Structure formats: C-alpha cells, structure tokens
Amino acid sequence: MSRQIKTSLSSLNAAMLCSTLLVSSAVFATQLNYQDQEKLHQIAADVSAKRIANDIQTLVDFGTRHTLSETNSSRRGIGAARRWIKAEFEKISAQCGGCLEVLEVKDTISGEKRIPNSVEVVNIIAIQRGSDEPNRMVIMSGDIDSRVSDVMDFTSDSPGANDNASGVAGVIESARVLSKHKFNGSIVYAALSGEEQGLFGGKILAEYAQQKNWQVHGVLNNDMIGNITGINGVTDNTTARIFSEGTRVIETKEQAHKRRFTGGEVDSASRNLARYIDTIADRYIPNLDTMLVYRLDRFGRGGHHRPFNDMGYAAVRVMETNENYNHQHQDLRTENGIVYGDTIDGVDFDYTAKLTSLNAVSLASMAWAPAPPKGVEISGAVKPSTTLKWQKNTDKTTVGYRIYWRYTSEPQWQFSRYVGDVNEATLTNVVIDNYYFGVAAVNKDGIESPVVFPGDVGAFEQDIK
Template identity: 85%
Template sequence: MLKRKTITTSSVLFGSSLLLATAAHATTPEVNNQRALHEIASAVSKTRIEQDIQTLVDFGTRHTLSETKSNTRGIGAARRWIKAEFETISKACGQCLEIIEVKDTISGEKRIPNPVEVVNIIAIQRGQVDPNRMVMMSGDIDSRVSDVMDYTSDAPGANDNASGVAGVIESARVLSQYTFNGSIVYAALSGEEQGLFGGKILAKYAQDNNWRVHAVLNNDMIGNSTGINGVTDNTTARIFSEGTRVIETKEQAHKRRFTGGEVDSASRNLARYIDTIADKYIENLDTMLVYRLDRFGRGGHHRPFNDVGFAAVRIMETNENYNQQHQDLRTEDGITYGDTIDHVDFAYAAKLTSLNAVSLASMAWAPAPPTGVSISGAVKPSTTLSWHHSDDPTITGYKIYWRYTSEPQWQFSRDVGKVTTATLKNVVIDNYYFGVAAVNKDGIESPVVFPGDVGAFEWANNEP
C-alpha cells in the first residue's frame, strides 16, 4: 500500500456553510504531487511496449472475422496471448487481477453478416475500499485493411490499434504493483472496426453488473508522431470528449438551457482531469482538449460507454497519417501504404501510456466524485454549492472550483473542508461555471463535478 502524507487546510465554518474569499483572491487549482504518481509515470517501458506491439503484429491479421483456432495467426491467437499476459501479470502481483472474457455472438449486421463470437479480454484490479467503483483503460484488439470485410490479408495494425492494447497491458504491469481504493479495469476490446461491438458488449455487462463506471479512457492510435500533414510532434496528444449526454431527457435539456453545462458533462470534466494530470506528471506532453465526441464524422470505442451515460473519452495522437490507416500493404506512386511497425514511435506510445496510468492511479486513489451536486445564487451576491453526504472513509474534504464561462480549464479553487454546503461570498453565479471535487488525506482529488444532471458522474444517483 502506498505510504501517504497528510496535508491540512484551515477554514472557518459558519453552521453548515463556509464563507469564502472573493474570486479576486482565489488560488489556481493544484494537484498534489504524490511521489508515487511520478514513479508510475517513469515506470512505463517503451521497450516492453515495442515488444508487445511486435507480438500483436506477428499474428498477421487480427480482423474480427479472422482465424480463431490457430495459435499463430488471427484474432483468436491474439486474444489468447493477451489473456496469458494478464495472467502472468496477475501471478506476479499475488493474483491481484480478476481475468474474464466478456463476449457475445453477433450476426445479421452489415459488417458481421454471419454469426461471430466477439470476445473482450478484461482484467479487473479490485479496489480495497470501493471495489464496485471503476475506472477503465481500453484498447482495440482487431485490425483491418482497405476492405473492411477482408479477413484473410495481412493487417498488421501496429498503430491502429496494437499501440492501444500494448498500452493497456503495460499499464496493468505498472499499476498492479500498487493497491488502490477504487477498481481499475484493463480492457482489450474486439469488434471495433466492424461496428464498436466489443464496447457495446462491455458497456452492457457493466450495467448488468451494476458497475459504477466513472471513467473510460479509450486509447485508439497512440503510437504515431508524424502526420500526413508533414508535422512531426511527439509532445502533444488529443483528448476527445462529448458535450451533453446523448441520453439527456427533454426536461434536462430545458433546464440546461437556463443553467448552462453544455461544455461541462462528466466526460468533459474527465478530459480536464486528464489534461491536469499531463501538466503535473508527464514530462514534455501537452494535451489538446477537443470539444467533439470523436474526430469529424468518425467513431471510436468510447462511444458505446457514452451511449449508456458513462463518462468516456478518446486519447490519441495529434497528427494522423491516413496512408497508414485501414490500408492494404502496398506501394503506389512512391508512397508506401499500410499500418506497419516501422512507423510507430515507441517513446511517444510510452508517454501516452504514462498519461493513462497516472490518470487511472490518481482517480482510483481519490474518493469518488461527489453526487447530488446542486447550486444556487440567482439574484444574490454570493454562490452556494451543495452535495450529498458520502460514507466514503477516504474523504477528508472537498474543493470548489470555478472559472470564467469562456475558459476551457478551471481557474480558481478553494478547499472547503468536510462539509456538504459551501458559499463563495461575493462570487456572482452569473459570471462563472462551478464544480466540486472530493479530496483524500493526501490531497488527491476526484474529477470536478458540475452541478445538476449534466455534470453527474453517477447518472442515477444525482437526485438533489
């Protein structure tokens, strides 16, 4: 178990509220620099990632419809190897991983016309305090060439998406050396190229098993640092996040029209959390918050989790090379096409894997995000936020965040202690967006929760 240090905050309580200083004297948000989080960031190995990508490439093709009986070729061999890697990792940590297959048979679809078993390989590292609270990292096993139905041609899929799967496995290697309060799920998903079926299957499984999924970090192409635009950049990454939930009701949308929150969904504040982690713990990496579900008109395996209301984002490279995505292996007019391993920047893939690992660790050590967050202050000089009481024993206090409505990141914050209501004196509700994070004794924080349904991380538990 990680040794923890205690920080203290001084506050003056007045009944159930806390009167705070004005925004003019607010401090900028700080994330506690836990030594272990820095250790996790530096423990990720680009050599191991390279080896894992090479192993996945060597299966020839990992197309969802490809061979399943061979031990050397096809998606079946790839799945069994991933499962064996998780088993090796689990053995090294005293069987700390619960390894399962989450699967279903899909048929009658445009890209899966005949019955095919879509199998996800899942490893769960159960939390010691709140084991049903989940944060997840995912990558896609399957690969493809130009014709999405071609399941026999070589489809190495080195960057798309052996890089993501290798990142998931490496994160499991590193994080399995620690114990956490909440659970971490390492997910190798299938069927992405045929219609996001692996994600749909796992999202339903999570719902059926009452998982409280607070974060899904989908990694799809994290190994390319040179784009088709001619830019080579290994210092940036993109985080895609949806705005309002697709399952928002008409009544919730009507309320949001008057209270705001279009840029403060749980997914958006998850993205902000990861962006802050990058600034604090990942050397020479700046993340770009992209206010869009995914790339323009395209999709990824975080979407099925968004579709059922979970906070989920896509983490990926900044500059894509379309000659190396979904392409037959060939050379035409002097241009080499195909997703081969010689195009992968392993140091860059390791950097983005570190971002994931530290983000997962921070959220799994932190308390759960507050529930029932509400706000009041219309036609008043001050703003009051309230939230539900929590029985989480790791919570030592809460922190209120606020920012100007045009700013992408939280600008100001105040520690308010272990209360359920706090007032920002002379901070006018009309001029800012607000949120609340839960804090543990080490100063590690949950993601910020925007008031109301729009910002809730636990959709069903947000009744005021």
C-alpha cells in the first residue's frame, strides 16, 4: 500500500506576499488538509463497464487487427477497426458540440523486420482543447493492433480482447466521460497502431507532438487493463501496476555528472507522473492500490509509452498486475487441456472500468491543474535549511505553490507545505542532505500539478530534439 501524501494548506499572511518566503513553524501553525474534489469522484463514477464491454466486443468482432491485415473490408481487419474508432470519436464530439478534433496521424513504414513492405500505419486521435492552455497536453493511449503466435501472421483470427482492445476501449470511454467537462489544458485520446510490429504508432505520434510543439506533460499508455487472473494462479481485481523509467535516456553526460552529486535517479518526470497517478488512486478510485514499478516496462519488454520516453517526455505504462501469458500472442487452440488465445472471456469488464476511471481522473486532474513549475532549483549545502526556487507560471490557473519532501528511501512524498504565490521558499532546519524535494503548482480549487524534482532530471519540459 502506497503511503498517503500528507498535505497542508496555511492561510496566507503578509510574509507570503513577498517573492521569497521563509518557512517556519509559526507560519504554518494553522493547517488545512488536501481539498477533496467532488468533480473527480463524479468522473470516476461515470465510467461504464457496460459501454467498455460493448466496445471490446466490437473490436474483437473485427477478427484480426494485425498491422498488416485487411484495410478495405468494412467488417474485418485493422482498417475497419480504425474507421470504427474514428466514427466513435466523431460521435462523442457531436454530442459535446464539436469539442473534439478527430484526425489521423500516420506515416508509411517499410524495410523493417516486422514491416518489410510498405504499410501505412495510422493512428486515430481526438484532441479536447483546453480553454486556457490549448497547447499543454496530457495523453491517454491504447494500441489497436493484435497478433497471434507468429508476429507476421496477419490472416488468422486474432481477437486481442485484453491485448489491447481493453486499452482502446478505455481510451474511448475516457473520451465519453471527460468530453462532458471543460479543462484548462488539453487532453489527447490516442488509439495507436503498429505496436506489435515495432512501436511505430507511438513513434509517429511522439514525432507529431514534437513537430506541433506540444507541451506534453504526461502520457498514460494503457496496454492490457482487463485481466485479473494471472499465470501464477493469483486472481486479484484490486491492484494495478504503473511502470516508469528513471533517468531520461536522452540525459547528457554533463547532466549525469551533476545528478551523481545531487541525486534524482528515482525522480524523473516519468517517476513523478507515476506518483501522481498513484495518489489519484488512493484518493478517488475505491478498492484500487497501484504498484509503482521502477522500470521502463516489464522485464525486457516494451510498450507504446517508450517512444515518448525516447524523446524525453514523461510517460508511463498503466496495466494489470497479474498477466496470463497463455492469453497473450497466442494462436487460438487447446493443448493438454490448456486454452490459449486472447478471447473476450478473459476480460473482467469491471476491472477494466476501474483502471479506466484511474486514467480519466488522472487526466482530468492534470488538465484542471496548472502546468508543472519550470526552472526548479535547490540550494542548501552545508546549511541548516533548504531553499527552492522556480519560475512562476504565467497562466490564469496558478494561485500558488506547494513544496514536497520525503526521505530518500521512501517511494512517495511524505511531507508538504503550501507556500503561496511566490517563486522562492526556504524550509528552516530541514537539511538538504536528508531528503528529496520538489515543487507543485496549485489552482484555486486546490488541484495540483505533478511534483517537479529540481534540475534537469526532474523537469517536465526540456529541449526535446
């Protein structure tokens, strides 16, 4: 069980109106707890297991969604699946007065081991633009394509119910629920192609985000969110995993040298995005505990968040805790009494809805919250106190900032103080050597951004090239 973040909010006083704040026990004699958000509870409750089940069944009924499969048929193959997903997004948009931009983000791939001949890899995305910061993005993704035992077999039936119709259904359902609300930042709902053939859909969208200069502050990739009974014999519908990479793969030699002396190996933007989602689960998703897994993905394996990580964006994988490998990448068959294949009877729709709720609430919270602070710096070596500085946000949403800290061996933030609308604060008698620190931006309702660890290692925005 992750530790609940301890939060506090003091009433503003005259000292807090200055650009620099000295934090002492007297300033925080009056403390308030985190402000619970009823609208986030409502979003979690609005997710429908029945609608998700119907969407998974529709995707399964296309027979196969292999990247190299039929594209002209109206009933079979990835082309038909893509057109149906696009039509669903358009239907949702019509119901919210055109609030979604529905488009194809695509490229032609060839000469690859798993795509030897030219194939158009097409992503279907829907963008719900924010009212204040339309270029600030949080993304939820799921991959469309499916496969059987032979990764090049594009004709055999490959229902892909859990891997990954469950993730795509979650993306569509999140769009249905969140399109009823208006946000400060933008939300992108992405159905990606080409995952099984080499993560091509994610690469295409990550490059598109770069070209459009999107401020991507989080990618939640959902890949298998429907299975509750694992190959290990465990049945559990109360837990989920969040995989997150540590230091960025694009980290420079100079940045690595600095990190060696300041720490931050477990405080990348992706790690603090994962902590943020974990906190959402604790507060808003009943009977769900998320496991923070400090690894890019499952051992030696990959998913569609990786192309975003490769470009320096904060991205995580959300998925079930217990996998059943007999139901992944398998021909439909029965051998020695064991049933193989990714069929719909292996999906628990209530569990899929629970993980979809986790995504929807996390997206909403980040889109309502201010952007994560930029330029976070820290000082305090050989001093009794610790000082943090940051650039104040220029948006209409931010009303103040909260400093977090924790013991270096702890997975979650343990302590926090609200410091008001300032750009610098000092924690008196809190020694820099004993803790990790970070800063979050806060809006008028008390909704916060993810925590930003000081320096390049924790920044949510870097020069992505």
